[in-house]
Amino acid sequence: MDAWLAILMFATPISLAAIGETVGQRSGVLNIGLEGTMLAGAVCAAMVALWSGNAWLGLSAGIAAGAALSALTAFLCVSRPADQVVVGTGVNLLAMGLTGAWFRSLFGQSGKLFTVPTLPKIGGLDPIAWTVPFLALGAFVLLRRTHFGLALRASGESPKAVEASGRSVFQLRWVGLLVSGALGAAGGAHLALVVSSTFAENMTSGRGFVALAMVTFGRWNPLGAFAACLLIGYLESLQFSLQAAGGGLPQELLLALPYATSLLALALFGRGGRAPAALAIPYRRSG
């Protein structure tokens, strides 16, 4: 496979999550539950694809599961003023526990290896991966060049001004969270259906958190986040080629590379960007 295509394929799950999360954070909501959302998307996609034999049906089921989880988050964090980190942590734990319990009650304690139907390939790559660059561009245009995008960004910067202009902060943040959840779950589904074509417990192994880091690294710009994710995709593809070549580094340290790189990137460039002013602050209507 062409090296560039491999990078794009490996980058697709976290890119989807990071692009969605950029939109969500721009609206003022920090979705810490992104990891759990990806995991729920992965398990639902894998299970439905396995039962129906249709990968597209699996993808839809995964996205629906992610949207449901982010609706729960939105109810607690937007409609009610719950702390976003607390709820996100709860959502992660919920997804981990439910998928783990579901998986074990189906396949027993030790689990089982199986292959799920995968998506067709066009020009060496699946259709979801092909859409990711356009999705990043689309999200960029949406945020920067449309009235809706302006309102969405304003609800993350100055929610009071949004309400004064007659828009509902609650509505905008609901939309932001649903986009974040649906794309995050689509990322998880892609991971299960295409990248690994199977499901294992906790298979997202922190990709949701890496995606969160990439939103910061990409300076809350969908194109920046996508570029940052390509770097992670490169590191992930590197693991396979270096492993195959039998390079000197132990496999475990190669696996740690994406996380360590994210940390280094944040330590070096984290301060340059400016987070949305009202990020993670619940909005309450006064009066």
Add this chain to the structure above:
Amino acid sequence: MLRASGLASYGIALAAGLAVFALFRLSPVQAVATLIDGAVGDRFAIARTLLKATPLLLCGLGMTVAWRAGVYNIGGEGQLIAGALAGALAFEAGGAFAGTFTPWLLLVLGAFGGAVWASLAGWMQSYRGVPAVITTILLNFVMVQTLLWLVSGPLQDPSLGVPLSRRLPHDAMLPRLDRQADLHAGFLIGLLLAPVLWVILYRTFWGLDIRFAGSNPDAARANRRPIRLVQLGAMALSGALCGLAGGVEYAGSLGQVGAGISQNWGFLAIPVALLGGLDPLGVVATALVFGGLFAGSEDLLRFTPAGSALVAAFQAVALLAFVASRQGRVKPVEAEG
């Protein structure tokens, strides 16, 4: 501390959690009976409960300090592992020497290792503007991979074919309280540290600064409190407590380091701390409850292969229902008002 509305929230949390068992076709009554029997049914069960509560208590106390300071430490898992590894590395480097002071030295090293690992995230939040909620998680993954590498390479016991470190000799382990259930002195350490932490938080200037930084950072800044340093310090203490949990698991219950050194304790300690109201004494209570749940869930396996994964789901649903029923008021300052 507890009010009527608070008690109602705990009731709602419990009821919602029990619905999880029904979802997996397990009669809630039967599940609860099994859990209670496995948690406090006899002397052995109680000892197992205390054993499971130990890492939850220590990590829960760690989470409490950091979260009270407004630093969302989600890296208890990595800090726990860092603590255990610090001890194991020193034990190897010292030529596997064991004396009466060895277990206590392992605990000190554990606390130190955890503190260093957490301070990395604390430094990045305080001085590089990167929120700990992101960095601690990334640090978890780096530490887990480091653990897997060390125990299958430099730290692996050459006489074993499996990725485990050399077993500590008997006199390098913490004193045992109950041989059959492996209960060790670690639980008493946690029980002792809870009131100490309470005094730090509520009766010292540093504790005041910690709570000030967490509840109203703008006011704290306006009063020229050194927020950054306070938060970094809180993070170091938080990591020290989680690292201590790692040292306790190593020198107390397991005796060697492997991939299973932590059963997600650092992660599960977050709901323990939150449901305990981010209060050290409340955390003792929730750690005991969840310790009992984990001890009891070992028996649940007889009814469903889902076993302990169900307990994580139970915890999550209980936490979310608790948050929902309190209109989101989980942050300590508002919860006390």
